[in-house]
Amino acid sequence: MSLAVLRSRALAGMAAPEVTVEVHIAAGLPSFTLVGLPDTEVKEARDRVRAAIQNCRFDFPQKRITVNLAPADLPKESGRFDLPIALGILIASGQIPVKDVDQYEFAGELALGGELRGIHGTLAMCAAAASSDRTFVLPQVNADEAGLVSNIRVLPSSNLLDVCAHLAGQHALPLHERQTAGSAPHYPDLAEVRGQTAAKRALEIAAAGGHSVLMSGPPGTGKSMLAQRFPGLLPDMDDAEALEAAAIHSLAGIFEMGQWRQRPFRSPHHSASAPALVGGGSIPCPGEISLAHHGVLFLDELQV
Numbered sequence: 455m456s457l458a459v460l461r462s463r464a465l466a467g468m469a470a471p472e473v474t475v476e477v478h479i480a481a482g483l484p485s486f487t488l489v490g491l492p493d494t495e496v497k498e499a500r501d502r503v504r505a506a507i508q509n510c511r512f513d514f515p516q517k518r519i520t521v522n523l524a525p526a527d528l529p530k531e532s533g534r535f536d537l538p539i540a541l542g543i544l545i546a547s548g549q550i551p552v553k554d555v556d557q558y559e560f561a562g563e564l565a566l567g568g569e570l571r572g573i574h575g576t577l578a579m580c581a582a583a584a585s586s587d588r589t590f591v592l593p594q595v596n597a598d599e600a601g602l603v604s605n606i607r608v609l610p611s612s613n614l615l616d617v618c619a620h621l622a623g624q625h626a627l628p629l630h631e632r633q634t635a636g637s638a639p640h641y642p643d644l645a646e647v648r649g650q651t652a653a654k655r656a657l658e659i660a661a662a663g664g665h666s667v668l669m670s671g672p673p674g675t676g677k678s679m680l681a682q683r684f685p686g687l688l689p690d691m692d693d694a695e696a697l698e699a700a701a702i703h704s705l706a707g708i709f710e711m712g713q714w715r716q717r718p719f720r721s722p723h724h725s726a727s728a729p730a731l732v733g734g735g736s737i738p739c740p741g742e743i744s745l746a747h748h749g750v751l752f753l754d755e756l757q758v
């Protein structure tokens with residue numbers, strides 16, 4: 455077989471559209487071409503994939519290799535396409551026999567030795583893949599994060615060789631068990647504040663009604679201390695809210711399992727720029743406003 459077709463996911467804000475990774479190997483002078491609107495990180499996969507394949511004791515084809523990431527009008531970023539590209543080369547060159555590869559989706563950055571490194575945006579990709587009825591193969595370090603999404607089968611792996619052995623039917627990757635319960639969220643307690651009766655009453659009313667609060671006063675009167683305790687007045691997050699907040703933090707690459715179901719508290723510096731607050735970019739990234747979704751955004755030294 456000189457053509458291999460695999461599935462992966464891109465990121466476009468909170469969406470994770472499906473990407474078809476097509477690998478074609480043809481006769482001709484040795485070359486490795488990536489098409490499909492890849493950015494610099496994706497283009498650098500040529501060197502990572504070549505080294506990983508060789509260090510895993512496979513043969514890198516000395517032929518004309520063309521990799522197409524479809525759809526062609528969707529920007530592709532990060533190293534998450536390393537794994538499907540490497541597998542596509544091995545399948546197209548006939549080095550690993552594979553059946554039913556269409557039932558999997560792949561994402562993972564390759565180290566030069568063939569190890570799989572973690573990627574960002576795992577929650578958004580797995581949430582989108584849950585409706586496709588495919589099994590998601592991704593790095594071991596992202597397994598717990600992916601397991602927060604229900605109705606999806608996750609196969610974590612630590613290196614390229616294990617994934618190849620699974621696809622060839624030699625050694626099956628274990629199915630990741632979904633993590634359901636975690637530690638209860640912990641917030642600073644408003645009861646620790648002595649005095650400030652009127653301010654505490656205002657925060658309780660604001661939390662009950664979902665209102666914003668404007669606190670005015672000289673430095674040292676306790677505004678920041680009160681604001682840090684505001685998330686503890688809010689109700690517990692349900693599954694949908696927790697998944698939305700965690701997916702945004704995963705996109706920014708700052709999600710930690712200890713944050714699951716904990717309402718975010720964001721306190722950007724007063725000199726933060728508008729793009730830092732709003733987010734954006736050619737490939738949209740969340741700003742402080744988005745990172746505070748379902749939580750609290752505290753703007754200290756706000757000029758009104």
